Amino acid sequence: MCADTTETAEKHDYKSTLNLPKTDFPMRAGLPKREPEWLKRWEEIGVYDRLREKALARTGEDGKPVRESFVLHDGPPYANGNLHIGHALNKTIKDIIVRSHQMMGFDSRYVPGWDCHGLPIEWKIEEQYRKDGKNKDEVPINAFRAECRKFADHWVGVQREEFKRLGVTGNWGEPYLTMDFHAERVIAEEFMKFLMNGTLYQGSKPVMWSPVEQTALAEAEVEYHDKESFTIWVKFRVETGDDPTVVPDLSTLTEAEMRRRELMNAYVVIWTTTPWTMPSNKAVVYGSDISYGLYEITGRPEDCWARIGDRYLLADNMAADVLGRARLDETMYRRLRDVDTAEFEGLRLSHPLSGQDGAEGEWDDLRDFRAAEFVTDTEGTGFVHCAPSHGMEEYELYRDLNMLQEVITYNVTDEGMFREDLPFFGGTYILNRKGKEGDANAAVINKLAEVGGLLARGKIKHSYPHSWRSKAPVIYRNTPQWFAAIDKEMAVGADRFTIRERALSEIDKVNWTPKSGRNRLYSMMQARPDWVLSRQRAWGVPLTCFTKKGALPTDDDFLLRNEEVNARIVEAFEAEGADAWYEEGAKERFLGNVVNPDDYDQVMDILDVWFDSGSTHAFTLRDRADGTEDGIADVYMEGTDQHRGWFHSSLLQSVGTTGHAPYRNVVTHGFTLDAKGMKMSKSIGNTIVPEKIVQQYGADVLRLWVAQTDYTADQRIGDEILKGVADSYRRLRNTMRYMLGSLSDFTEADRVQPAEMPELERWVLHRLAELDQEVRARYARFDFQGVWQAVFTFATLDLSAFYFDIRKDALYCDGDTLARRSARTVLDLLFHRLSTWLAPILVFTMEEVWLDRFPEPGSSVHLQDFPDTPRDWLAPDLAERWSGVRAARRVVTAALEVERTGKVIGASLEAAPVVYVSDDTLRLTLEALPFEDICITSQISIAAGAGPEGAFTLPEVPGVAVVFARAEGEKCARCWKILPDVGSHAAPGVCGRCDSAVA
Known part of the structure; x- marks a missing residue:
């Protein structure tokens, strides 16, 4: 270039002739301040x-x-x-x-x-x-x-x-609320269907009961936490159950009968972590297939409740553990013999409190002793103490035996207190009003120790049910409740089935x-039991039913089933809400002129909120127009x-x-954990409040965290995690900003049909068509992590790091060329798809992106659908060809990076490398393309073969080698390419392409 031309080029300002991006879309999102503006706009439109x-x-x-x-x-x-x-x-x-x-x-x-x-x-x-x-x-x-x-x-x-x-x-504007009058009417109406189809019944069985909240709880209202409990080993003396006044003739007894009599006055030992249930004990059960032994005490330490000569029945697997708890080592007892469970038949047991002064005969009846399937010899003693009022397995055992009337007790009140007239323990609390340990356990343990009923005692930390709401422990307590039978055949129309089936x-x-x-x-x-529907509280929908006075729950006429009464109730609820049930005179209002109100009691329990x-x-899907x-x-x-x-x-x-x-x-x-994987807790101080995240980062970053995570498992969140999410957000935002800048003055006149586009643009369309199928499929499968990963990877690797990198030169420097118009057409197609594909995730940002191009009143990205993407954009052969092109490009860019790191060159445009390609198909493909533009070099040469020794290669891209060479010519003052023709055109200091663009 001559001196005059160089001087002219330096004086000429070519920047104004470049097609530089133009957009007001800010790099800094400012989401916390700007998001409320879009919320307001959405509401307005x-x-x-x-x-x-x-x-x-x-x-x-x-x-x-x-x-x-x-x-x-x-x-x-x-x-x-x-x-x-x-x-x-x-x-x-x-x-x-x-x-x-x-x-x-x-x-x-x-x-x-x-x-x-x-x-x-x-x-x-x-x-x-x-x-x-x-x-x-x-x-x-x-x-x-x-x-x-x-x-x-x-x-x-x-x-x-x-x-x-x-x-x-x-x-x-029209949410559904379970306390709306119509909702309360429908809830009652749905309950009445159980009433009318015969699945509703009143039963008295053990349910999880919260003494603090004084109501029954369902399994869904319970969570399990570690709790330290008292644990005791209790002795039940063996009785034959024979008339003690009759002395048998021992000479007439069989060997089996003699062995059975040998067990008299031995002790069956049970273990429990709920000492408070001992006053309600009605039986002890054993396992028919467990190996038992009769053990005799031969020695004892000073501080021990066992006595020399005592004999204990124990499961052999647990004997050493149990006797060890009583402070007896193996030298202090002996195993007398095997005990066949057949010997247990006909035996009865005496309660340790039997015959005690002041007990008023409360525990004098002999306790039942029988086999049960739920007994094991892996924990405890091999025997299980049964208080059917406080344990579901025991309850079901005696229910199936039709013996509930003999074994059910009502020793525990709603407050979790022993009834006042219960000897020794009346008025003591299992749990106090704050849900902490009461005085009942200690009272029971002390009394058992006093009467010689204990073999050992201790404490255990175990998982224990707590109320999800009050966080206080719960107890199993027998109490009358209303249930839906899930194994009773019922009818819906002509269809008959059980709810469980x-x-x-x-x-x-x-x-x-x-x-x-x-x-x-x-x-x-x-595995679930019948559904407990009733709660003993006030705020809810009542069990809208009536029971007949004097009738038993098992009687056919115990429950009033009357369609006219039901219709009156639902009509009142629709107009006044469930409060109508509690108004004075409600019973007469609903029953009058249908049945005699004096013959019925009104049920005042409320429905389980899970109902x-x-x-x-x-009332939301069925009854609403938008259902x-x-x-x-x-x-x-x-x-x-x-x-x-x-x-x-x-x-x-x-x-x-x-x-x-x-x-x-x-x-x-799953559940949201802190950054270390710990459950969030106010007491630990590791809770993260959504409001603070929104104030610091904006709601879109919080939404992006949701989309990035595998929500089907437990997920973590913390400051560093959110910073990473914010970084991903910024990268995506910059991609959208780049497109907006390049599309600032795009019109339909600039649009190019796919068939006329260069291969590079058609490859992008192929990727769009692939991605369209993937995005739709993943959204349909609720896989948002997959959507985000697919779109973000495409935006950062396929677009920002590849396509945009290549086409930046044509977009900025070309005049009205096919390459530039094709690139802008593709950018427009990209814009419509990326902005809508991501709108469900980044609701605010994609609205901002959309309004930057389409700011008309009433415009919103959320009024759009995903654009239809033609299947004929798919070009698998072209995609395979471009896979080779991208691989070859990686070798070139890696080779130039070596030269840049060594400060041989400052930018890739200073290079004119020679690329050796062994595969003829790939070589012909590269020769047919402007491969220098793809590699962002000023010039490039393609040669056949493996390349000379010392040429740069990448192991993962075999058959491609690069030899570095500097570009020849002068640097174009406008596009910065180094080309031989710079300075030989009308516009001073520019190449031919830029001369045409300037002209």
Whole structure:
């Protein structure tokens, strides 16, 4: 280049002639401040309602909507506090499901809901009453219920705004609430179906009982925590059960009878971790296939409850452990002989408190002694103490023997206290009012020790049921409750089945994500007992039934089953809510002129809140215009704990009233842990509040964390994890910003048809077509992690690191060329797909992206569908060819990086490498392409063969070698390529391509 040309080039400003990106889209997102603006805009333009109108407006030739219905039924959160991170995870997953299906062409509807009844709210009002010195029992029940309703309503409002702030879409103006009058009417109506089909019954059996909350609990309301319990080994003296006044003639007894008599006055030893159940003992059971022995004490240490000469019946596997607990080593006892369980037949046992002064005969009856299948010799003593009022296995054993009347006790009150008139222990508490250890266990242990009934004592730390709400331990307690029988045949229409059988068959008709959810619920349904429907509280829907005075629960006329009475109740509930049940004169109002009200008692228990939430399908899916035609949801989605909760109760309730499951798909997520994998706890101080994440990063980063994680397992969250998510977000944001800048003045006149495009653009279209199929398939499978990984990998590796890197030169420096117009056409196609594919995840950011191009009033990315992507864009042969091109490019860029690191060159445009290619097909492909543009060099040469010794190679790309050479010529002042023709054109200091562009 001559001096004059160089001087002219230096003076000429070519920057203004470049097609540099133009966009106001900021690099810094500022999400915490800007997201509320989009929320406000969506509300103003009514995005959710416009989508519903759009669906209704379009019908096919058959008159049916073009868009197929898709409904996710919301598992109701509880309305009693601010959101925690689990809420954010849960609602974001639901929102991604709803939005993605809408954009895949469905009419995707979502009605948010709340669980408003139940103990936690009632407990809060009681706490306030105690603080104010008020007595709940002195307040009219409907006044108390009004306080509960007000409390729930407040938190519904708070949580609704918090959910909306997370970008969750839905019919927020018309949510469903279990405390709405219509909902309370339907819940009662659904309960009456159990009443009328004969599955409802009143029974008295052991249920999990919370003394703190004074109500029965379902398994779903219980969680297990470690608890330290007293443990005791108790002696029951063996009795033959014969008349003690009759002296047998020993000479007439058989050897078996003699061996049996030899057991008289020996002791059967039991072990229990619930000493408080000993006053309710009615039997001891053994295992018919366990090896037992008779052990005699021959010596003892000073501090020991065993006495020399005592004989104990013990399972051989546990004898050493038991006697060791009594401080006896192996030199202090001997095994006298084997004991066949046939010898136990006809024996009875005396309770250790039998015959004690002051016992008033409470424990004088001999205790039953028989075999039971649930006894093992792997723990305890090989014998199990039975208090059927406080243990389900024992209860079922004696129920099946028709002996319940003989063994059921009522020693424990609602407060968890022994009845006042129980000798020795009356008025003592198993648990105190705060759920801590009461004085009953100590009283029982001390009394047993006093009368010589103990062999040993100790403590054990074990997993123990606690109330999910109060966090206090629970007890098993026999109490009259209302149950739904799940093994009794019933009818729905002409169909006859048991609830358990039908529930198990329906489980296999449902699609489970993950698949393990099916096995979890199936095994629970196989083993579960009858459903306890009743709770002894005030805030909820009552069990709307009446019992006949003087009748027994087993009598056919015990329950009033009358359609006219039922109709009166539901009519009142629809107009006034469930409070109508508690109004003065309610019984007469509902029964008058149908039956004599004086002949019946009104049941005042309330329904288990799981029945409430299990019934939500009936008044949300069935009764609403935005529900479903068949009352079945496309998706139920909750945490894994809901296999025993909402999924479970919904299945039981729906099968019991309709004969089918209320869902087609069930999706579950795991629990959210801290960064170290620990469960979050306020006491530990490791909780993360969604509000703080939103304030620091914005809701989109929180949503992206949800999408990045495998939500089907437990997931972790913490500061470093969120920083990583924010970094991924920034990289994606920059990709979108690059496209916006390059499309600033794109018009339809610039569009190029795929057939006319260069191969590189057609390869991008192929990848788009592949990705379109993958994105749709993964969204349909609720696999958002897969969606994000696929799109993000494409955006960062295929686009930013490859396609954009290559086409930046043509976009910036070309004039009106086919390459530039093709690239911009592809960018437009990319824009419409990336912005919509990611809109269900990054709801705010993709709206910002969309509005940057389409700022018209009423415009929104969330009103769009995923664009149809032509299948003829798929070009597998071209893709395979470009796989080789990309591999060869990697070798070139790696070779140039060596030169750049060694400071031989400063940029790749200073190079003109020679690329040796052994494979003729690949070599011809590279020769047919502008491979120098693909490698971002000024010049490149393609040569056949393996290349000279010392040429640069990569082991993973065999057959390609690179020899470095510098580019020849001068540097173009506009595009910076080094070319021989620079300076030989009209525009000073530029190459031919730039000269044309400038002209």
